[in-house]
Amino acid sequence: AQSVTQLGSHVSVSEGALVLLRCNYSSSVPPYLFWYVQYPNQGLQLLLKYTTGATLVKGINGFEAEFKKSETSFHLTKPSAHMSDAAEYFCAVSDMEYGNKLVFGAGTILRVKS
Amino acid sequence: KAGVTQTPRYLIKTRGQQVTLSCSPISGHRSVSWYQQTPGQGLQFLFEYFSETQRNKGNFPGRFSGRQFSNSRSEMNVSTLELGDSALYLCASSLAGTGANTIYFGEGSWLTVV
Numbered sequence: 001a002q003s004v005t006q007l008g009s010h011v012s013v014s015e016g017a018l019v020l021l022r023c024n025y026s027s028s029v030p031p032y033l034f035w036y037v038q039y040p041n042q043g044l045q046l047l048l049k050y051t052t053g054a055t056l057v058k059g060i061n062g063f064e065a066e067f068k069k070s071e072t073s074f075h076l077t078k079p080s081a082h083m084s085d086a087a088e089y090f091c092a093v094s095d096m097e098y099g100n101k102l103v104f105g106a107g108t109i110l111r112v113k114s
Numbered sequence: 115k116a117g118v119t120q121t122p123r124y125l126i127k128t129r130g131q132q133v134t135l136s137c138s139p140i141s142g143h144r145s146v147s148w149y150q151q152t153p154g155q156g157l158q159f160l161f162e163y164f165s166e167t168q169r170n171k172g173n174f175p176g177r178f179s180g181r182q183f184s185n186s187r188s189e190m191n192v193s194t195l196e197l198g199d200s201a202l203y204l205c206a207s208s209l210a211g212t213g214a215n216t217i218y219f220g221e222g223s224w225l226t227v228v
Contacts, residue, residue, distance in 0.1 A: 032214050034217075036219070042221055042222075043118075043204055043219040043220050043221045043222050044204065044206075044219040045219070046216060046217070046218070049216060051214040052214075090157065092157075100145045100147055100162050100164075100169075100170070100206075100208050100215060100217055101147065101159050101162055101170045101172075102147075102149075102157075102159065102206075102217060103159070104149075104156060104157040104158075105156075106156050107156060107157075
């Protein structure tokens with residue numbers, strides 16, 4: 001069975017500081033990995049995804065994530081936080097076997113301090 | 115290109131009633147999936163439809179059902195509503211096939227059961 005663990009339900013950074021949101025997954029087959037962002041009272045917006053190929057994935061708004069198979073991790077980073085990055089972030093996994101079924105982590109709320 | 119459209123956005127129902135939520139996927143997308151989001155349980159997969167057939171199903175009681183029409187539009191129905199069904203219901207669409215496809219989410223339907 002697939003599962004996703006996001007370390008830290010709340011992360012607080014200063015504006016301009018590095019953002020690091022942690023995600024570890026469990027999957028019995030090669031996974032597809034996603035990061036989504038949710039702003040208050042809105043749906044989910046895709047930041048980036050990993051399917052195959054290059055393990056460093058670049059997404060929108062300056063975010064990137066690195067797939068590390070040996071560590072079963074897919075951490076999300078951004079070099080410099082902006083106030084507009086304050087939102088809830090979700091890591092998700094799917095695979096060939098489960099088609100378009102996503103298994104989500106519990107989410108991490110990012111707070112950006114001025 | 116229009117995104118995933120969900121209606122209604124907000125609704126209030128009474129315990130014991132039933133509710134139907136509607137979803138129009140992105141044009142050309144044949145897979146539609148539904149998720150429930152609550153503060154306690156997070157994001158949970160309900161079911162996925164592809165070409166009018168249910169392809170995947172989550173661990174929800176039979177009160178939760180769905181269908182997909184020939185134009186790929188989908189509806190989900192919850193019968194005999196319980197207070198615990200209060201949640202944000204998210205619809206998502208993707209082109210087809212396996213989990214490598216990008217899954218796009220709508221803004222959601224906020225259901226409150228009183």
